[in-house]
Amino acid sequence: MKVTIVGTGYVGLVTGVCLADTGNHVIGLDVDADKVARLSRGECTIFEPGLTDLLQSNLAAGRFRLTTNLKEAVEHADVIFIAIGTPPKADGSADLSMIERAVVDIAKAVNKHTVLVMKSTVPVGTGARVEQLIASHTKHPIDVVSNPEFLKEGSAVDDFLRPDRVVIGTDSEYAATLMKELYAPFVRNNHPIIVVKRAASEMVKYAANCYLAMRISFINQVANLCEKLGIDVDEVRTGMGYDARIGSHFMYPGAGYGGSCFPKDVQALWHVAKAAGIEADLLRAVHEVNEQQKGLLVDRIRSHFGDLKGRAFAIWGIAFKPKTDDIREAPSLRIIEGLLAGGATVRACDPKGLDHLKKEFGDKIQYCTDAYAALPGADALVICTEWNEYRSADFDRIKAALKQPIIFDGRNLYSVDQMKRRGFTYYSIGRPPVKAS
Ligand SMILES: NC(=O)c1ccc[n+]([C@@H]2O[C@H](COP(=O)([O-])OP(=O)(O)OC[C@H]3O[C@@H](n4cnc5c(N)ncnc54)[C@H](O)[C@@H]3O)[C@@H](O)[C@H]2O)c1
Structure with a gap:
């Protein structure tokens, strides 16, 4: 099939190369000419396991190419996916302006019956609004379909190749048939392709993400309570997780959730609810608990040290989760801001996220590619992302390099007993603090 992907960021690029890999002819369209040039050379613009190989092999096979030329990209395709960002506005509602501009331009360029697929996460009703927006700009039929994406950064390629389910929102039989054909190679494991109403499909994505975010805020609130009551949240989490109705996924306490989703x-669905006349108090609480959680580590550092002026901190992990270079809304950013505001200095390390971090903080902090190079002379180590390579750390080296053996662990990487045994002062989330004697 001939496919165009509009927007070649995390979602668009993964979608594009995975669809090309099953034999489709795919064009990636982006307004960022530098990104298009780099991707065309086979240079991956994001870090995502397995993506570079897929990009290079499909470029070489001639099944995937990139352009900034909208007319060429639109005329090529039977199916056009929109994978443009939908960032939050100042009030938290979704900013659809980039999408609205793009779909009007696409409608003007369409030269045949085309399926226009919303892969971006968009509020309920966006499909209907897009249909209205484009109606006067084309004589050709355009089926506006919702097809939310559920991939996770860090395992995006794998998630796209083996989705738990594919959700398609449309009333059009023509569009549903095309979409099912496109996805058939990815559901050979008998995972379902679910065709529902368009608005329901839009809601599935928001409801799924909000539910997962709610589990994180829930366990974080339980963790904070556990800490106050002298209980280890790990014991509670384990005891809960074996209940088949609950399970253990997305039940890890930490310094809060981040990322671009x-x-x-959560805020966007709260706004959708408000516009529909419903006060979604639960969603507001999920967001507020997370905001507080992002400030927890800095509060803890302040209460340990008092004045932060002249103190130095080593940060391990910047990305909002491991195996990605994405630092959008990462708790680490809030932690660095808090430390700098208190007059401390920061040396930050991350296996993949440092380039993005430099754009945020410039010369206000120092950057280390080697985790251990961030430590010498620091007052404490602060862990913000659970990268695998931090899990079995060289504790003797950490102890020797730090001024005092103190770790603030926002991801509960180490066991409390291990830290006691090794003589660290250790603060984690929802577990009893350890004081070095
Ligand atoms: N990142 C994720 O993990 C993830 C997962 C599921 C869904 N989503 C949703 O998918 C959408 C895209 O997210 P992302 O993280 O891939 O965004 P991104 O910011 O990484 O990529 C968006 C791309 O769109 C391009 N773009 C902007 N306007 C354009 C236009 N008019 N024409 C062509 N290209 C244009 C940008 O240059 C950029 O390359 C969002 O709605 C997001 O909520 C993201």
Whole structure:
């Protein structure tokens, strides 16, 4: 099939190369000419396991190419996917202006019956609004379909190749048939392709993300309570997780969720509810608990040290989760801001996220590619992302390099007993603090 992907960021690029890999002829269209040039050379613009190989092999096979030329990209396609960002506005509602501009331009360029697929996460009713927006700009039939994406950064390629389910929102039989054909190679494991009403499909994505975010805020609130009551949240989490109705996924306490999806989607659905006349108090609470959680580590550092002026901190992990270079809304950013505001200095390390971090903080902090190079002379180590390579750390080296053996762990990487045994002062989330004797 001939496919165009509009927007070649995390979702668009993964979608594009995965669809090309099953034999489709795919064009990636982006307004960012530098990104298009780099991707065309086979240079991956994001870090995502397995993506570079897929990009390069499909470029070489001639099944995937990139352009900034909208007319060429639109005329090529039977199916056009929109994978443009939907960032939050100042009030938290979804900003659809980039999408609205793009769909009007696309409608003007369409030269045949075309399926226009919303892969971006968009509020309920957006499909209907897009249909209205484009109606006067084309004589050709355009089926506006919702097809939310559920991939997770860090395992995006794998998630796209083996989705738990594919959700398609449309009333058009023509569009549903095309979409099912496109996805058939990815559901050979008998995972379902679910065809529902368009608005229901739009809601599935928001409801799914909000539910996952709610589990994180829930366990974080339980963790904070556990800490106050002298209980280890790990014991509680384990005891809960074996209940088949609950399970253990997305039940890890930490320094809060980040990324480009959960924070904005929770707020966006809250706005959708408000516009529909419903006060979605639960969603507001999920967001507020997360905001407080992002400040927890800095509060803890302040209460340990008092004045932060002249103190130095080593940060391990910047990305909002491991195996990605994405730092959007990462708790680490809030933690660095808090430390700098208190007059401390920061040396930050992350296996993939440092380039993005430099754009945020410039010369206000120092950057280390080697985790251990961030430590010498620091007052404490602060862990913000659970990268695998931090899990079995060289504790003797950490102890020797820090001024005092103190770790603030926002991801509960180490066991409390281990830290006691090794003589660290250790603060984690929802577990009893350890004081070095
Ligand atoms: N990142 C994720 O993990 C994830 C997962 C599921 C869904 N989503 C949703 O998918 C959408 C895209 O997210 P993302 O993280 O891939 O965004 P992104 O910011 O990484 O990529 C968006 C791309 O769109 C391009 N773009 C903007 N306007 C354009 C236009 N008019 N024409 C062509 N290209 C244009 C940008 O240059 C950029 O390359 C969002 O709605 C997001 O909520 C994201």
